[in-house]
Amino acid sequence: MTTVQQAIELGLSADEFDLIKGILDRVPNFTELSIYSVMWSEHCSYKNSIKWLKTLPRESSKMLVSAGEENAGLVDIGDGLACAFKIESHNHPSALEPYQGAATGVGGIHRDIFTMGARPIAALNSLRFGKLSEKRTQHLLKGVVKGIGDYGNSFGVPTVGGEVYFDECYQTNPLVNAMSAGIVKVGNTVSATSEGVGNPVFIVGSSTGKDGIAGAAFASKDLSEDSMNDLPAVQVGDPFQEKLLLEASLEVIASGAVVGMQDMGAAGITCSTSEMSAKGEHGMKIYLDKVPTRQDNMLGWEILLSESQERMLVVVEKGKEAVVQEIFDKWDLNCVQIGEVTESEFLEYYMGEELLAKVPCQSLVLGGGAPVYDRAYEEPPYYEAYKKFDIQEIKEPENLKAIAEALVKLPNIASKKWVAQQYDSMVGIANMSTNKPSDAALVRVMGTNKALALTVDCNSRYIKADPKLGCSLAVAEAARNIVCSGGVPQAITNCLNFGNPHNKHVYWQFVNAIQGMSEACRKFDTPVTGGNVSFYNQSSDDGPVNPTPTIGMLGLLQDINNQMTLDFKNEGDTIYMIGEAHDDINSSEYLFNILDVKESPIPHFNLEEEFTLQEVIKAIIKEDLIESAHDISEGGLFIALLESAKVNGKGFTVACDENYRKDAYLFGESASRVVVSVCEENRENFDQFMSKAGFPFSKIGYVSNGDISVNDENWGNISSWSHEYDNVIDAALSA
Numbered sequence: 001m002t003t004v005q006q007a008i009e010l011g012l013s014a015d016e017f018d019l020i021k022g023i024l025d026r027v028p029n030f031t032e033l034s035i036y037s038v039m040w041s042e043h044c045s046y047k048n049s050i051k052w053l054k055t056l057p058r059e060s061s062k063m064l065v066s067a068g069e070e071n072a073g074l075v076d077i078g079d080g081l082a083c084a085f086k087i088e089s090h091n092h093p094s095a096l097e098p099y100q101g102a103a104t105g106v107g108g109i110h111r112d113i114f115t116m117g118a119r120p121i122a123a124l125n126s127l128r129f130g131k132l133s134e135k136r137t138q139h140l141l142k143g144v145v146k147g148i149g150d151y152g153n154s155f156g157v158p159t160v161g162g163e164v165y166f167d168e169c170y171q172t173n174p175l176v177n178a179m180s181a182g183i184v185k186v187g188n189t190v191s192a193t194s195e196g197v198g199n200p201v202f203i204v205g206s207s208t209g210k211d212g213i214a215g216a217a218f219a220s221k222d223l224s225e226d227s228m229n230d231l232p233a234v235q236v237g238d239p240f241q242e243k244l245l246l247e248a249s250l251e252v253i254a255s256g257a258v259v260g261m262q263d264m265g266a267a268g269i270t271c272s273t274s275e276m277s278a279k280g281e282h283g284m285k286i287y288l289d290k291v292p293t294r295q296d297n298m299l300g301w302e303i304l305l306s307e308s309q310e311r312m313l314v315v316v317e318k319g320k321e322a323v324v325q326e327i328f329d330k331w332d333l334n335c336v337q338i339g340e341v342t343e344s345e346f347l348e349y350y351m352g353e354e355l356l357a358k359v360p361c362q363s364l365v366l367g368g369g370a371p372v373y374d375r376a377y378e379e380p381p382y383y384e385a386y387k388k389f390d391i392q393e394i395k396e397p398e399n400l401k402a403i404a405e406a407l408v409k410l411p412n413i414a415s416k417k418w419v420a421q422q423y424d425s426m427v428g429i430a431n432m433s434t435n436k437p438s439d440a441a442l443v444r445v446m447g448t449n450k451a452l453a454l455t456v457d458c459n460s461r462y463i464k465a466d467p468k469l470g471c472s473l474a475v476a477e478a479a480r481n482i483v484c485s486g487g488v489p490q491a492i493t494n495c496l497n498f499g500n501p502h503n504k505h506v507y508w509q510f511v512n513a514i515q516g517m518s519e520a521c522r523k524f525d526t527p528v529t530g531g532n533v534s535f536y537n538q539s540s541d542d543g544p545v546n547p548t549p550t551i552g553m554l555g556l557l558q559d560i561n562n563q564m565t566l567d568f569k570n571e572g573d574t575i576y577m578i579g580e581a582h583d584d585i586n587s588s589e590y591l592f593n594i595l596d597v598k599e600s601p602i603p604h605f606n607l608e609e610e611f612t613l614q615e616v617i618k619a620i621i622k623e624d625l626i627e628s629a630h631d632i633s634e635g636g637l638f639i640a641l642l643e644s645a646k647v648n649g650k651g652f653t654v655a656c657d658e659n660y661r662k663d664a665y666l667f668g669e670s671a672s673r674v675v676v677s678v679c680e681e682n683r684e685n686f687d688q689f690m691s692k693a694g695f696p697f698s699k700i701g702y703v704s705n706g707d708i709s710v711n712d713e714n715w716g717n718i719s720s721w722s723h724e725y726d727n728v729i730d731a732a733l734s735a
Helices: 003-009 014-024 030-039 091-096 098-114 135-155 225-233 239-254 268-280 300-305 321-330 381-387 400-408 460-465 467-484 504-524 589-594 607-622 636-646 662-667 680-693 718-726 728-734
Strands: 073-078 081-089 119-129 159-166 175-185 200-205 258-263 283-287 311-316 334-342 346-351 354-360 441-444 451-457 488-497 528-534 548-557 574-578 628-631 651-654 674-678 697-704 707-710 713-717
Touching (some): 003 014, 003 030, 073 528, 081 098, 081 548, 098 135, 098 258, 119 135, 119 239, 119 451, 119 548, 135 159, 175 548, 200 239, 239 258, 239 321, 258 268, 268 283, 268 300, 268 334, 300 346, 321 334, 400 636, 400 662, 400 707, 400 718, 460 467, 460 548, 467 548, 488 504, 589 662, 607 680, 636 707, 713 718, 718 728
Parallel strands (some): 119 159, 651 707
Antiparallel strands (some): 073 081, 081 175, 119 175, 441 451, 628 674, 651 697
16 A cells, blocks of 8 residues: 555545645655544544634633633633633544443543643533434433443533434434533643643553544544444543542642643544644654553554543653652552653654654644645525425414424423433532523532533524524523523533535535624624534435534523522412514424424524523513523423423413414424513512513413413313423333
């Protein structure tokens, strides 16, 4: 095999091979080609996305590091504290080996947090699978959820929120996005950099094995029938080892001996050495034969490309080696010097006396020599077809109750209790949402009166229907969830899951989604702190997944006493809808899954209207005028009412507005609407406040003691509705 053929086999193009020859001024050897193949993969270099990522709003007075500068975003939350948070994908590994794929995704995102010096306090996830009735989906669901639960529960960080969707577009290629948030004192963070010629370089944590070799390159290509041959690219995690690494890392950072530290995630030693060196504008000499290994006779390139978990690269201040060694010895973890910082611009990798590779560190990284592509894009044909939908062609149903009964049994609507019960949500005692559910997860910041508000949101059906508006709506819904919980949105992280970027229609979805995200983030003053791009989520059988730009948002409650929950409290409380109804069933669960109409536009959404709604919700919570708040999203008004009622076994009596179609009023998913309940003593003040605010609102009914009545028709007791809603996934998995 010629060298150029080797390059193509490793995932590089012929043009990239020529570029590497120009950088090195010679033909690269196999190890050097392997280094470039992982560092120039989409997963590491963002070569197909960075042009558009740079257009996102990335600055704010609240941000303490620039987007992409460190392993995670860092936002000032006051009281001398900061929150580090980030979301990332582990899609391809989870498609092949769901348990380890999901588990190591959790481990990797937590390492991104504590490698900065922050202690993780909360985890969330966004999961997408194919049809729940399919055996493969059930296998993947069980494996992914168990992997997340086993790793997170053992590591000791609560899983406080998330989302689970089912759609046949994810049948072959599930999406597993994991988010972590941690707290650190401002000024106590450590950077992912190397500096100081002669400073020693240590590898700490677990031993290096052959698992995960070239995982970054594997994640940067389509799934196919041959993908099972890439199973060794899936890492194997050990949460107990990670817990030790967490405590040791925080202790060694506090010692003052650390110059820089980086997690060995994608591309392992290759990535951490190159990115730290490029950032510090120094080189390194690395002796791979000194790396502790789990298997005998590992080759140099295998050690370089291994993505074995629970490992860090640490640059230590010369003379303080003993301090570092003592700390890691105490925690019974490997701590071995494998090299040193050099004055040159090169990374030099040795096995004993043999120089295996010598490459300029800047040439490997984003912003350095890694290629940047400007891909062509064009509107896909389906987009025009979506716009042609006409609600007048849909006959109004005569039996609304039957529609509601079918809706609560849809996997996307039904309770995800089966999933949530696999996770420990209480470890750490900071979760405020377990027994007092809010639209966003609320987590106490210990030692203060503050709480973090955290959520992950994205309706990929909306994104496909209109990528620009749909992505704006994903940001808006994340912000709405935080506002309805009593918080104020601060910043976002994103996980951008799309198909193959070489596909012009896929890339059109990506570009438009970025533009929509930018508009919404500027409107809500929620800068993008960083995140992850995951292209190549497609297969030859199913094509690309729906465009799924998952939004992870951080919000802040300045005072935990401002917490707002979603549950109805008292019989007789008045139920209001804040926001305006529309004759709109576009892209709703009702239209898509009950009526089987697959092509329709995005539901009604206006960014200015949404912003005003959220300002109103903030004000009425601050004035203590409402008992509950819950946003209207999937399933429409009826599902929002059901979710608010079932928590305390309440019911509701409501009537449709005769100005709208009944199916649109009850089951439509038009945005910028919130259901609130108001006690009798606050009702007059609430009415006066809302009238003065000038934002649409309407009284729609009352909280009952357990019965549900719609348009004067008795629909039964909440207990039977709750039973159906709560057991859909359970029933499917046990069938």
